[in-house]
Amino acid sequence: QNLQQTILALANTEASMKTAKFFRSFTRRNVRRITAFAFVGGAGLSIAGRNFYRFSQRSFVKASNSNDDVKKYDLIVIGGGSGGISCAKEASLLGAKVALFDYVNPTVHGTKWGLGGTCVNVGCIPKKMMHYSSLLGESMHDAHMLGWNVPENHKELKFSWEKMSETVTNYVKSLNWGYKVQLNEHGITYIKAFAKFVDAHTIEYEKRKKTEQITGKYIVLAMGGRPKIPSSVEGRELAITSDDIFWQSTSPGKTLCVGASYISLETAGFLHGMGLDVTVCVRSILLRGFDRDAVDFVGDYMKEIGMKFKMGASPTKLEKLEDGKIRVTFKSTSDDVSEEEKGNAKAEIYDTVMFATGRAPETKNLGLDKAGVTLDEDSGKIRCSKEQTNVAHIFAVGDIVYGAPELTPVAIQAGKLLAKRLFKSATNWMDYHFVPTTVFTPCEYSCCGYSEEEAADVYDEENLEVYHMKNNPLETYSVKRKNKDGKEMNNTIYFKVICDKKQKNKIVGFHYCGPNAGEVMQGFALALKVGCTKDDLDNVVGIHPTCAEWFTTLKVTKSSGESAEATAC
Numbered sequence: 011q012n013l014q015q016t017i018l019a020l021a022n023t024e025a026s027m028k029t030a031k032f033f034r035s036f037t038r039r040n041v042r043r044i045t046a047f048a049f050v051g052g053a054g055l056s057i058a059g060r061n062f063y064r065f066s067q068r069s070f071v072k073a074s075n076s077n078d079d080v081k082k083y084d085l086i087v088i089g090g091g092s093g094g095i096s097c098a099k100e101a102s103l104l105g106a107k108v109a110l111f112d113y114v115n116p117t118v119h120g121t122k123w124g125l126g127g128t129c130v131n132v133g134c135i136p137k138k139m140m141h142y143s144s145l146l147g148e149s150m151h152d153a154h155m156l157g158w159n160v161p162e163n164h165k166e167l168k169f170s171w172e173k174m175s176e177t178v179t180n181y182v183k184s185l186n187w188g189y190k191v192q193l194n195e196h197g198i199t200y201i202k203a204f205a206k207f208v209d210a211h212t213i214e215y216e217k218r219k220k221t222e223q224i225t226g227k228y229i230v231l232a233m234g235g236r237p238k239i240p241s242s243v244e245g246r247e248l249a250i251t252s253d254d255i256f257w258q259s260t261s262p263g264k265t266l267c268v269g270a271s272y273i274s275l276e277t278a279g280f281l282h283g284m285g286l287d288v289t290v291c292v293r294s295i296l297l298r299g300f301d302r303d304a305v306d307f308v309g310d311y312m313k314e315i316g317m318k319f320k321m322g323a324s325p326t327k328l329e330k331l332e333d334g335k336i337r338v339t340f341k342s343t344s345d346d347v348s349e350e351e352k353g354n355a356k357a358e359i360y361d362t363v364m365f366a367t368g369r370a371p372e373t374k375n376l377g378l379d380k381a382g383v384t385l386d387e388d389s390g391k392i393r394c395s396k397e398q399t400n401v402a403h404i405f406a407v408g409d410i411v412y413g414a415p416e417l418t419p420v421a422i423q424a425g426k427l428l429a430k431r432l433f434k435s436a437t438n439w440m441d442y443h444f445v446p447t448t449v450f451t452p453c454e455y456s457c458c459g460y461s462e463e464e465a466a467d468v469y470d471e472e473n474l475e476v477y478h479m480k481n482n483p484l485e486t487y488s489v490k491r492k493n494k495d496g497k498e499m500n501n502t503i504y505f506k507v508i509c510d511k512k513q514k515n516k517i518v519g520f521h522y523c524g525p526n527a528g529e530v531m532q533g534f535a536l537a538l539k540v541g542c543t544k545d546d547l548d549n550v551v552g553i554h555p556t557c558a559e560w561f562t563t564l565k566v567t568k569s570s571g572e573s574a575e576a577t578a579c
Contacts, residue, residue, distance in 0.1 A: 079223075083109045085432070086213055086226030088205045088376070091127020093408035093421030094232030095189060100429035102196040109224055110198055111205040111215065115236075118247050121254045124186030125193075125200075128234050128409075129418040131182055136256035137276055139178045141450045144283025148452070155489035165285050171261035174284075178256065207377035210401055228432055229381075231392065231399070231406040232425065233372035235416070237273075239365045245328035248336050249363040252277065262286065263361030266338060268325055270296045272449040274366035275312070279452040282317050289318040289358075291325060293343045297449065301461035303478070304521045307504045311453035311523070316494035322348070323355050328363060335359050371410040386412050396439050397428050405432075415445050446535035448528035453502065456527035458535040459519035462508055469510045469518065477544070477564040478506040481576040483525050484555050501575050505560050507544065515544035522561075530558045 085101045087094045090112025098110045116122040123131035150164035161167055193200045203215040211225045237251035252273050255262065264287040267278040274290060275297070281288045297305045313319065320340065327339040340355045371391045378385065382401045386393055391412040397405045405428055408414070408421035423440055430436035446458035459465075465474055480501035491499045503524030509515040520534045537546070552559025566572050 080212070081109075081224045083107050083199070083224060083226045085109075085228045085230065085429075086205075086224065087111065087230045087232060088213070089127070089230075089232030089234060089372075089408070090125045090189070090200075091232060091234045091408065091421065092129050092418045093234075093425040094127070094230065095125075095193070095425075096422040097230050097232065097407060097425030097429045098198050099192065099196050100426045101433050102198050104429065104433035106429075106433050108196075108198045109201060109226070110193060111201045111203060111213070113202060113204040115204075117251065117253045119250060119254050121257050123257065124183065125189045125202075126182075126186055130185050130189075132253045132256050134418055135185065136178050136182060137280075138450060139181065140174070140256070140280045141276065141283075143174050144280040144452070147283050147285065151491055152486065152489045169284050171284070172259065175259050179259075182256075205376065207381040210381045210404070227403065229404045230425070230428065231373075231376075231378075231383075231404065231410060232408050232421070233376070233410055234421075235369040235371045235409040237366065238368055238370040240367060243325055243328065243365075245330070246365075248328045248330055249365050251365055255364055262364075264359075265289075265362045265364060266291055266325075266358075266360045267364050267366060269366040269368075270294070270298065271366050271368070272297060272451075274364075275308075276450045277364060277366065278317060279312065279450070282312075282315070283452060289320055289360075291320045291323055291340070293322070293324045297455075299461075300449075300455070301457060301506065301519070301521050302463060303506060304455055304457065304461075304504060304523055307480075307523045308449070308451050308453050308455050311502065312451065314493045314499065315452060317452075325363070331359070335361055336363050338363060369409070369416070373410055397424055414442055415447070417445060417447055420445055444535070444538050446531050448531065450528075453523050454525065454527035455521075455523045456531035457519070457521045458531055459517070459538050460508060461519065461521075462506070465508050465510075465518055469512070473510055473512050475509045475511050475515060475544075476506065476568040477509070477566065478504070478568060478574045479560055479564055479566060479576065480504050480574050481557075481560050483557050485525070503557055503560075505564060507547065507561065507564055509544050513543075517542055517544060517547065520561075522557075524557050526557070533558075534561065 084106040085098070085108045087098045087108065087110045090110055094110060094112070098108045102108045112125055114122045129135060147164040147167070147169065150160050150167060151162055153160050154162040190200065201215060201217070203217050205213045205215050208214045208223060211227070211229070212223055213226065213229070214221060214223045216222075237253055239246045239249055239251065243249070249268075255277060262281065265278075265281055266289050267274045267281075268291045270290070270292040278288045278290045295305075296309045322342055322344040323340040324343050325338050326341045329337045329339075331337055337357055337359050339357045342355045371389070373385055373390050373392065381404060383392065383399050383404055385391065389412060392399055392406045392410055393412045394406050397407055397411070399406055407424040407428060409416040411424075414420060414424070420440070420442065427436070427438050427440050430438065444459050446456065448454060448456040460468060462474070462476055481503050482501060483503055486499070486502065493499050504522070506519070506521035507517055508519035510518050517538060520531065520538060522530050524530070547562060547564075550562045552562040566574050
């Protein structure tokens with residue numbers, strides 16, 4: 011009894027009356043467990059109070075639900091990717107009772123994965139690891155020139171896809187487990203099942219062949235998207251997507267990457283760096299929506315190191331041959347067909363065909379219509395106002411939100427801020443403007459703000475001043491890296507800054523193509539966010555010798571017509 015009085019006093023002073031209610035309800039049933047928290051002194055009592063509040067809250071949830079047919083939650087999150095987990099964890103820290111659903115439909119090839127969503131399992135994480143692996147191979151020339159006893163040509167080294175795949179897979183699975191541990195530590199109910207709406211507050215799911223239901227005061231949709239292959243392609247079931255490539259235990263061999271998206275170019279880039287025969291099939295242009303000067307620079311670099319492109323072509327038919335290989339028939343996508351494009355339209359045989367021609371939101375089969383949530387007719391995404399759907403208590407974050415950048419950090423930030431607004435009465439909204447991003451191609455490309463084409467539409471072309479420069483990274487220029495023809499490569503990094511002259515040369519776009527692009531752009535993204543001008547940039551002292559320092563020395567404008575190329579590093 012004295013122990014109970016002590017705990018209740020702690021609850022009244024260190025927490026809130028709501029906390030005290032939980033303590034009163036469970037002290038009698040959990041005396042032994044509570045005792046562990048009683049033997050602390052001084053300032054430690056507040057920590058014990060918080061720990062016990064979390065424990066007792068979970069106990070309260072279980073006990074209060076034991077007499078109910080349907081469990082009730084403050085928040086239900088559908089989707090165990092970056093945005094969903096971020097929102098769930100933040101809400102639980104703010105005292106909400108949270109349930110999180112996650113379920114992965116296997117690909118046509120049977121590929122499936124664990125908790126964490128696209129980024130962890132079939133996106134950012136395995137992609138970056140494989141990209142790094144390919145960069146290590148390319149750097150063997152540098153190592154040779156700088157004294158290491160390795161072949162000058164990395165293709166003379168033996169690359170083991172199996173070993174690389176084992177390392178990547180083990181790391182990804184460790185992250186899957188880590189997320190499960192985090193959900194448990196936060197007291198979040200994790201439900202590995204496909205969720206469907208019964209009505210606007212009720213979710214139904216099947217677990218161990220038993221149908222169950224739960225209800226939520228708020229519901230957050232965070233299902234993300236999956237790759238899609240055009241239905242017009244005959245034999246498309248023979249192709250894989252990015253959902254498969256990162257889980258392949260054996261080398262894909264000679265590979266066709268269909269599409270000009272960043273996923274296609276990144277995959278083709280790391281496969282080429284590993285010494286595989288890779289071709290990129292491009293219907294029209296590379297990286298639509300990005301700055302054209304920067305994209306052209308990246309494309310030219312990829313061609314210079316020996317990567318192959320089928321421009322103006324699109325697959326129409328895939329056929330499996332007796333030896334297991336795939337014959338691909340192409341068609342020309344241009345009315346004005348060049349001789350090169352005629353050649354590109356001929357059939358060719360590959361070991362693997364990977365499509366990266368777009369993604370579709372996972373908004374089907376959830377019964378969203380039963381909840382009253384409407385979708386954009388063309389994209390299938392959800393139109394939101396500050397993450398809120400047309401149904402007041404239902405929200406959406408991540409790739410399923412119409413118009414939102416399909417980027418992991420965007421989903422994470424949006425989810426966290428949403429939870430704070432729902433359970434802390436915060437007023438911060440997700441800012442989708444000027445979000446930085448990086449394309450991990452062999453020559454990496456990072457940007458923040460407007461492309462030159464977008465800026466011309468927003469500010470009018472005559473109001474823009476565009477500064478640019480080509481230069482050479484010290485590390486690769488000093489060791490004289492060679493292109494596919496054995497010639498020394500030059501001017502392999504590109505810088506571009508777009509300014510609005512009517513706002514005292516306020517910078518509205520940063521673009522960088524070169525090593526460590528993401529690391530370089532992260533800091534400049536902050537500069538752009540706070541409204542820096544070209545004068546501010548010029549007044550920054552660069553760190554020498556780095557690639558990023560060249561941003562502080564840009565002098566050549568596109569309007570001047572002067573050459574942007576450097577003659578040394």
